[in-house]
Amino acid sequence: MAEPLAPETGLRGKKIWRMIFAVSGIMTTLVIYGLLQEKIMRVPYGVNKEYFRYSLFLVFCNRLTTSAVSAGFLLASQKALNPVAPVYKYCLISVSNILTTTCQYEALKYVSFPVQTLAKCAKMIPVMIWGTIIMQKRYKGSDYLFALLVTLGCSIFILFPAGTDISPYNRGRENTAWGVSLMVGYLGFDGFTSTFQDKLFKGYDMEIHNQIFYTTLCSCVLSLTGLLLEGHLLLAIDFVYRHNDCFLDIVLLSTVATTSQFFISYTIRTFGALTFATIMTTRQLLSIMLSCVWFAHPLSWEQWIGAVIVFGSLYAKSFLRNVPKPPPPEFPMENIRNGASNPVKGNP
Secondary structure (H helix, E strand, O other): OOOOOOHHHHHHHHHHHHHHHHHHHHHHHHHHHHHHHHHHHHOOEOOOOEOOOOHHHHHHHHHHHHHHHHHHHHHHOOOOOOOOOOHHHHHHHHHHHHHHHHHHHHHOOOOOHHHHHHHHHHHHHHHHHHHHHHHOOOOOHHHHHHHHHHHHHHHHHHHOOOOOOOOOOOOOOOOOHHHHHHHHHHHHHHHHHHHHHHHHHHHOOOOHHHHHHHHHHHHHHHHHHHHHHHOOHHHHHHHHHHOHHHHHHHHHHHHHHHHHHHHHHHHHHHHOHHHHHHHHHHHHHHHHHHHHHHOOOOOOHHHHHHHHHHHHHHHHHHHHHHOOOOOOOOOOHHHHHOOOOEOOOOEO
């Protein structure tokens, strides 16, 4: 008769399966999401080659879909719709999330998708900064070293682009200072969003769907208000009405964005914000490779070096984190009572 598994073995197995679930979900949804957002923002529609320019409309569609789905989950599970945390805390996440997504979409007008995606790897730095400020976390020297190496690799990738972008979807304004500034804004706001989500999960007995619902509901109101103030709502609706393929792209983008939001919140709640930032590494590498193939983006040899530095540092950090630590030496109580000078061997 087989012996039952030890509790530690069972817990380790469950954690592995949870990690596989989180990684596969994030990889699948966000790779599709990345390709779709580049297509919408950089590929012209129709015979007149019109570009879609309404980033906030994409944010509104994504958040509207997510809030509706999360409300349906809460109602189906018969869980209360009442907010668990103060509403202003949901709004803080919502505002930073809107700014994050808007910077992300707008940056694609000025930098290529591979540049944007690799720059996202530097999110470890803002996560660590916000973690220190918001959650009073302390990080090791090796964490700061790897963060600096990632920043170095990203800087090389951005500063040494290929001489000529032969992509047919190049909008002609690659690597401008404004595009880089938008990416810096993206990193700062995104680091705050994931860290504050982590704080809410640890500070309140909060369901994933509860946080998603109130956060995205606030985002819907804020993004709709922004569209009305800018006068872009009717213009965006007219654009998707005239271009049915753009409408289908936005529907699919909203679907995968909603699905990815659940995987992201699950990952942050289960493994923490910094682990989530590390999980994104493989997804970003795959996204860059697919974008270079799909949209014909050339890479210079300096950019390849920068990419190797970034992903090599991130994978090395993950490997070193998973190396098992040697168990501490045992101190038998009888040796301690006898005043043994070498308690491991038990000799005086």
